[in-house]
Amino acid sequence: MSVATLLAKARSLGLRIATAESCTGGMLAAALTDVAGASDVFERGFVTYSNAAKVEMLGVSPATLTTHGAVSEAVAIEMAQGALAHSKADLAVAITGIAGPGGSDFKPEGRVCFALAMAGRPTVAETVEFGPRGRAAVRSAACVQALTLLAQALD
Template sequence: MVDVASLLARARNAGYRIATAESCTGGMVAAALTDIAGSSDVVDRGFVTYSNEAKQQMLGVSAETLDRVGAVSEDVAREMADGALAHAPVELAVSITGIAGPGGSEFKPEGRVCFGLAKKGQVTTTETVEFGVLGRARVRRAACDHALTLLARALS
């Protein structure tokens, strides 16, 4: 479990501001960050882009990418993170897109979540985590925790 207060302190000390770009977590990462008093000097904004249209309008995710690989993909996670970095005055952005459940398919199973991490001046990284069929609430919580871990690592 990430110590969010410590994460925010490290960002503050580094002069970093943070944005989130969330789909399946619906703003949980932004909420976790802003639960800490004084976070407003580090957290700039959270984009909740649940629909593909929102991903395109708010973050500049390409319709072609969405058509080619679908919303739950590392390509879309990359474009979401890059879009958050481009559309906010921040140095660090994390993105999340996945299938919390119930449902999924043999190609994109329930519990699959893709993450992006964009940091000014660095190549954006992505990864996919298969959380499995934990139930909607537990997948969302696990995804939120993982995104916070990615932010903490980026600030180490």
């Protein structure tokens, strides 16, 4: 589904979207707002690159960050729920990951965690291993995956 189609679908359902991004640094919000007229669907985006920003802007628990690390489904879930709680959106998607270069044996480069929160539905999360494709490719693939999650939620 194209971004324009995704926005049209959300518009037809009367839903507003928020984003909570870490490793993509606002790329998802930019993709959504590249479409003219997105302002009636895209409510806001949070770029929470640091752990402090995740806590301050989205209400992510410091204990969750300590226990699971920033690149985890637990943190992605709290990011998505925080984006809903701190906006007037009905649907929020969160992205946190390791775009590279680097990573570790435990959390390799290319690992990205996503969460989707929607009013009245359970929050869902997933982890995708994009692999060490390079920073730009991981970030781009993460945006595409987040758009796919939004599209699925609207179906």
